[in-house]
Amino acid sequence: MTAPTAPAPLPPSVALDLEGRTALVTGAAGGIGRACALRLAAAGAKVRAVDRDATGLKRLTARATGLAGTVEPLVLDLTDLDAAEQAAAGTDVLVNNAGLQLVRPLEKFPPEVFHTVLTVMLEAPFRLIRGALPHMYGQGWGRIVNLSSVHGLRASAFKSAYVSAKHGLEGLSKTAALEGAPHGVTSNCVNPGYVRTPLVERQIADQAAAHGIPEDRVLAEILLKDAALKRLVEPHEVAEAVAYLCTPQASFITGTSLALDGGWTAH
Numbered sequence: 161m162t163a164p165t166a167p168a169p170l171p172p173s174v175a176l177d178l179e180g181r182t183a184l185v186t187g188a189a190g191g192i193g194r195a196c197a198l199r200l201a202a203a204g205a206k207v208r209a210v211d212r213d214a215t216g217l218k219r220l221t222a223r224a225t226g227l228a229g230t231v232e233p234l235v236l237d238l239t240d241l242d243a244a245e246q247a248a249a250g251t252d253v254l255v256n257n258a259g260l261q262l263v264r265p266l267e268k269f270p271p272e273v274f275h276t277v278l279t280v281m282l283e284a285p286f287r288l289i290r291g292a293l294p295h296m297y298g299q300g301w302g303r304i305v306n307l308s309s310v311h312g313l314r315a316s317a318f319k320s321a322y323v324s325a326k327h328g329l330e331g332l333s334k335t336a337a338l339e340g341a342p343h344g345v346t347s348n349c350v351n352p353g354y355v356r357t358p359l360v361e362r363q364i365a366d367q368a369a370a371h372g373i374p375e376d377r378v379l380a381e382i383l384l385k386d387a388a389l390k391r392l393v394e395p396h397e398v399a400e401a402v403a404y405l406c407t408p409q410a411s412f413i414t415g416t417s418l419a420l421d422g423g424w425t426a427h
C-alpha cells in the first residue's frame with residue numbers, strides 16, 4: 161500500500177482574533193509548537209515562545225516578521241519548574257506542547273529518562289497552568305490547550321514514559337477544565353496521530369531496532385499501522401485545531417480531547 165501524500169497547504173480556516181492577548185507556547189522551536197506559535201501570532205497574539213533550543217527560537221522569530229502579532233523568544237529548560245511557573249504569569253492562552261520521546265522496552269528503559277519525560281511533559285504543564293491561572297481567573301477568561309497525543313488515549317509498546325506522561329496530561333487537562341469553568345477558563349487536549357516533525361523523524365531508527373525491522377518499513381508497518389488515513393498529519397493542521405479551541409465559537413468545549421488521528425481511535 162502506498163501512503164497518500166500530504167494535502168496542499170490550506171489557508172487558515174478558523175477566524176481567530178487574539179489582538180491584545182498574550183499566548184505562551186512551550187516547545188515553540190519544534191514542529192508543532194512552531195506552527196502553533198506562528199498561527200497564534202498570525203491571529204494577533206503576543207506569543208511568548210518557550211524552548212531550550214535558542215537557535216530554533218531565533219529562526220522562529222525571524223519567520224514571524226510581518227505577522228499581526230509578535231513572537232518573543234524565551235530560552236528556558238522546562239525541567240527548571242520554578243522558572244516555568246514564573247514564565248506563565250500573565251498569559252491569556254497557554255499551549256503546553258514541549259515533549260520528547262524515547263522508544264525502548266520497559267526492562268531497558270533508563271529510569272532517569274523516564275523521570276525527565278514525566279517532568280517535561282506532565283509536571284511542567286502542571287506548573288505552567290499553576291502560573292497562568294491567577295491572571296486567567298482574575299480576568300474571567302483563559303484558554304489552556306494541552307498537546308496530548310493518540311498516546312494519551314491508547315498505548316503503544318516501548319513508549320512507557322511517553323504514554324504515562326500523556327495519560328497523566330489528559331487527567332490534568334480535565335481537572336483544569338472542572339476547576340476553570342466557573343472562571344471562564346477552558347482546558348482541552350489535542351491528540352494527533354503521527355505528525356511530520358523532527359520528533360517522529362528521530363524515532364524511526366529506534367522503532368526499527370525495537371521491532372526488529374528495517375527503517376524503511378517503520379512508517380507503513382508501525383507508525384501508520386492503526387490509522388485509517390495512511391499519511392502523517394502536518395503541523396499546520398494541528399495548529400488549526402489549537403487555534404479553533406481559542407475561538408469564541410469553542411467556548412463551550414472544555415475537558416475534552418480532540419483527536420486528529422486519522423481514525424486510529426475508531427478501532
Ligand code: NAD
Pocket residue numbers: 186187188189190191192193210211212213216236237238239256257258259260280307308309310351352353354355356357358359360
Ligand atoms: P519536536 O521534537 O519537533 O519539538 C519539541 C520541542 O520541545 C523542541 O523544540 C524541543 O527543544 C522542546 N523541548 C523538549 N524538551 C524541552 C525542555 N526540557 N525544555 C524546553 N523545551 C524542550 O516535537 P513535536 O513533534 O513538534 O512535538 C510537540 C508535541 O506534540 C509533544 O508534546 C509531542 O508529544 C506531541 N505530539 C507529537 C506527535 C508527532 O507525531 N510528532 C504526535 C502526537 C503528539
